[in-house]
Amino acid sequence: MMQVCKRLRILAVVTAVALASAIPTTGAAAGGDGAVQPYGTNDAGGFRNVLPAGENGLDNALQLAQFQLAGTYPPHSHDHTHDQIPRYFKDATFGIKAGDVASKTSPRSDVTIVRDKSYGVPHIYGTTRPGVEFGAGYAGGEDRLFLMDVLRHAGRAELSSFAGGSTGNRAMDRVQWSIAPYTETDLQSQIDNAGKLYGPAGVQVVSDVTNFVAGINAYINAALVNPTLLPGEYAALGKLPQPWTPTDVIAEASLIGGIFGKGGGQEVRSAQILQALEQQFGAGAGQAAWSDFREHNDPEAPTTVSTAFPYETNSPFSPTGSAMPDPGSVNFPSDGPPLASSSSLAAATDTPMQQAIPNDGSIGSQLLHQLVAGPPLASNWELVSARHSATGHAIAVMGPQVGYYVPEILMEEDLHGPGFDARGAAFPGVNLYVELGHGRDYAWSATTATSDNVDTFAEVLCQDDIHYFYKGQCLPMERLDRQNSWTPSATSQTPPGSETLTIYRTVHGLVYARGTSGGQKVAFASARTTYFHEADSALGFSRLNDPGFTTGPRQFQQAVSQINFGFNWSYVDANHIAYYHSGWYPQRAAGTSPDFPVLGTGQFDWQGYDPALHTITPLPFQAHPNAIDPDWLVSWNNKQAPQWSAADDNYYYGPVFRSQLIANFIERALAHGGKMRIEQLVSAMDEAATQDIRSVQLWPVLKRVLGTPTDPRVADAIATLDSWYADGGHRRDLTNRDITKPGTYQHNDAITIMDAWWPKLLDAEFHPAVGDGPFNAMQTLLPFGLPDPGGQPTPPDFAVGWYGQVSKDLRGLLAAAGQGPTPADPNSRIYCGNGSFAACQGALQNSLLAALAQTPQQIYGQGACTKNPQASCFDLNTWVVAGGISIPPFPFQNRPTFQQTVEPSRTLPR
Structure with missing residues (x-):
């Protein structure tokens, strides 16, 4: 990244000279009071949060030049510094205190965006629901436009076309094309099917997306007229922001959901481990040794709840529908030409997700290090019930870990209007709703679950290598191509070039490996329950933001049950704590192994599987791990419940897991009738970090x-x-x-x-x-x-x-x-x-x-x-x-990116 910064420095200085002259100030009009509410309206109090490095993500060319030349940071780009440590967490009450208003604008007549002086958080007040969504899109553009552009291109597996053909950018494209390849028609189908699948609620989500996108485009239009609103990184790339579309929202959702909200899918790898152990010890002893290391359902594993929720308890070695790869037959075809950092051997033995990550400082390389190699397993939350709290009210410390970005890959927003009373964090570009935060008198958060929503089907080939048997027919595989091209820019000196990424899709999913099974040629296809449905989770987030829907722990569980990604969700209000494990988990064909590939010929499909709509009959609501008002709850990506089996790619739910570091602290604090205070709960997280x-x-x-x-x-x-x-x-x-x-x-x-x-x-x-x-x-x-x-x-x-x-x-x-x-x-x-x-x-x-x-x-x-x-x-x-502003590294802490402390003392009427 150092070379990129040097090039940005030269370009920024030149551009700054031009910007120093008079610039038109076209943009949103100064706002009136409209629907703006006084500080604390409809807020029970007791909510605090922290989001490093800061809210602002805009550095125009002049600000970029000032940083490159003198190290001057734009306002609110890294507010949370060492001299603020005594505060730890900032006030997250709805609204802005008197005297703390920094700006007030109305990008449309039905919405007003007010920003505070302290941290620059956008507080969005709409007189209509479309106005709230328009404001969320506009504020997202204000704070994260360039990062949003990076993420939408990464979600489409075309980061190299946007940011340059560096090895890291091209590697990021390969990873995304291997897990969520979509044509434009595919992306549009998620929008078109919303009403068909979910009725009026689905239609409402489409309306929300439409108005949200309109807000982003309104900001882009303003920035194209007023250069002070335009991130300086665009000039460095020699590009201008292009209009946003609803399918861009879906593409970004596929990037985030395809990495954070899934588990499993490594049945072929697991089979290779078993076969190696069988070769070493013999069949029976080899299976026993595999079970030793697998930790499939270890009774000593620490769990979030103590009640058993049996799932995937069939024998791993069941012969029903089994399609074990023949030893030595498997290869993993690449979805693109070899990269400079990879070898032909690596391409044959690794999927794009498993290949070495280039260290070239590119945006793609950094995204891979954070999204693939790191933070999905670092979120945590800890909750203590009202009866064990020193105040007599429930308390919580909680937050997701999604990495550390400049600007941050999460943004904070405060949304109010019809159907909205929520403040917290969301991924920019999909920030239609607060995704992790608090409502009027409750708060929620999540950790990645890693539960098994991805399986491998062995497609028996017929005719040639791109046809396969399904329900008695020889069907052609669908070929999906992504064509990328790039030219040099100030941030990337990679010579001009182009390449085509190719992957094949069957009725079950994406072909990621080939080999033989029982002597027959097969293609191993990865089937993910959320494929073609990354946008569906919007239903759950909408309900979390709605004070009319989320009125208590049971309604919270109903809301997050609509989120099809695999997450561990926590809830706290003044009197209750609650937990629900979300996700579309397949009900597999009777008697089949949950650990190894099964035949894809049709008779062993998931229950209720519809290849046309990519829908299933998922595990029912009450079968998911859940709880209301236990003594306390902890999740640090650990096992959810006894007998809830670890996904096939998870060999680490054994007797030692880091959640014990937090749980042990809480147990000591509550021993002998002790009561916990919020500062003790913060310490439980902080010590373990x-x-x-x-x-x-x-x-x-x-x-x-x-x-x-x-x-x-x-x-x-x-x-x-x-x-x-x-x-x-x-x-x-x-x-x-x-x-x-x-x-x-x-x-x-x-x-x-x-x-x-x-x-x-x-x-x-x-x-x-x-x-x-x-x-x-x-x-x-x-x-x-x-x-x-x-x-x-x-x-x-x-x-x-x-x-x-x-x-x-x-x-x-x-x-x-x-x-x-x-x-x-x-x-x-x-x-x-x-x-x-x-x-x-x-x-x-x-x-x-x-x-x-x-x-x-x-x-x-x-x-x-x-x-x-x-x-x-x-x-x-x-x-x-992810831009031209950089921040020095900081000392090791194993803790969430965005974090809330919650100690509400009252409930509010609806």
Whole structure:
């Protein structure tokens, strides 16, 4: 991105000279009072939030030049700085306090947009529902027009045509074309079918989209006349913003929903892991070993609710409809020409989602690092019921993690008018409704669920490689092409070029792999329940914003049940807390495996599947994990409920999960009749945000197995790790007051030891027992986790990393040696030392010695940390720079992007 910024600097200075002269001020008219309401109208109070780095996303060419030349930030582009930490969370009450009005405009007669001086948040008041939507679109354009343009092009898999042909942009196009390829007709069909599928509610959503798009276009028209309204990045690309269309909204929804709201779809990979284990151990023992690592339904896994909600409980090894790939037959065809960063081998063995992400600083590269490699598994929320709160009213701390962007990929808005009383965050470009926030006297949030709404069907080929059998007919696959072309610009010096991305679609979904099954040629197609239905979730968001609909926890559950993406939704009002797990989850054909490919010949389709409308009969409302008013609730992307099975691509719902870090804090606070205050709940989140799960949850069992070593180097390392554990296992520097420069962590030596040791520990514990093939195969779905010694600096999320596998295996070893209880649902074998305590202990001690030989330069000295090789640099949270303004990285925190603290004390009449 540095080269991009240099080019932007040159261009911005030139453009700024032109802008320094008189500029017409055409735009929205100054607003009258209209429907504007006084501060706090219809708001019960007790709502606060924070959205770094700030609300503003507009940097016109003059502001861009000022930043590039002098480091001067545009107003509200990064408000939340270190000197504001004592505030933590800002007031999120409806409206603006007297004296805090910065501007008031009316882009149309039925809407007024008022912005506050403090943070620049748009408060939108409509006298009509269309006016509210028009204002939401206009405000979205004001705050995020260029980012919205990036996202709509990324959603259409044409980022390279918009932002240049860099390897990263082209890789982003490949990922999107592999998960949500649509023709313009496909996108329009989602709009056309809304009324058919959902009646008047669907018609209302289409009207909302139409008025929302009109608001965006009104802002674009104003910006084309008044350059101070136009983001400077357009000039850098040599482009102007083009009119928005309703299908652009659908395209962006497909990008966000296709990544954040799904789970599963890796049945072929899982089958390859099983086959590798069967080759190593034999059929029966191989299946047992696969079940050990799979953690499909581990009774020790921490869950959000304690009530069982059985789902996908069929045997993984059921022969009904089975279409297991023949060993060695599978290849993964690329949807485009080879990229400079990939090899022909990678193209054959990886899908676009699994290939290495280019590190060229392009927008596409940064999006991939955030959307594919990172934050979908970092949201959390924690709620405490009224009976366990010190105030006698329910309290909550909650928020989604979607990455850190400049400008932020979420925007804040405050919407009021017929059918609207809501304030909070939404993705720009689809911000028709507040997606995460609060209503009059209630608040809601979400975490990504990862539950299984994607399956693999094996299409039996006929005639040639692009025809397949379905219900007795030999049907042609549909070929979908995306043609992209690019030319050099100030931000991308990639030579002119073009390419065509191609993917094939069957009645079930998208072909992502080919091979044979039982000797027959097959194409493996990915079927996602939300494909062709990414826009349908608008129904649920509309109801969350409507004070007439959401009047309590049960109505909240009904509202979010209309959201077909897989999310864990939380709710709090003065008297209640609630939870509902949303998503369209298929009811599979009787007796079929939920873990491996099934035949796509028709008789094993999902229940109620209609290929014409891409609809199913999903799991009914009450079968979804849900709860109202338990003692407390926590979700950090953990398992939802007992017997709610982990999706086929999820090998990490075992006995150790990071939600325990928050849950343990709450349990301690409530022990012996204790009551929690909101500041304690903030601390529960905040403490866990810097903890290393390997220290907090795993060190005690690791220490027991290591025993008392004779080698003083190992003994010293154990003492160092022990001290870190006793101090909370944090990765933080409490002495550093300059957040723009990484300090040195307290317990830095222990952290360095653990980071170097972890991959060596896993290798020593499991590799000898399972062999090369299975050990390597398992890492395709169960990576070692972050930090990655010798890899690129990346903040760890501690969601995935063999934590449960290590815990259960070593506790089983200790139990076999008479040194502890047997784990619930123990493994079929002990892997460490092949069951020998002495051999395991020796292997772990030797692996720790090998880790001690690693230097900080070897562990951390990559990328931006070449000259500062230490964990605090390696962990830094960095910003995706989706424009010309950049912000320095900040110290590691594993916490949400947008966050609310909620402590309402009353309910309001409707």
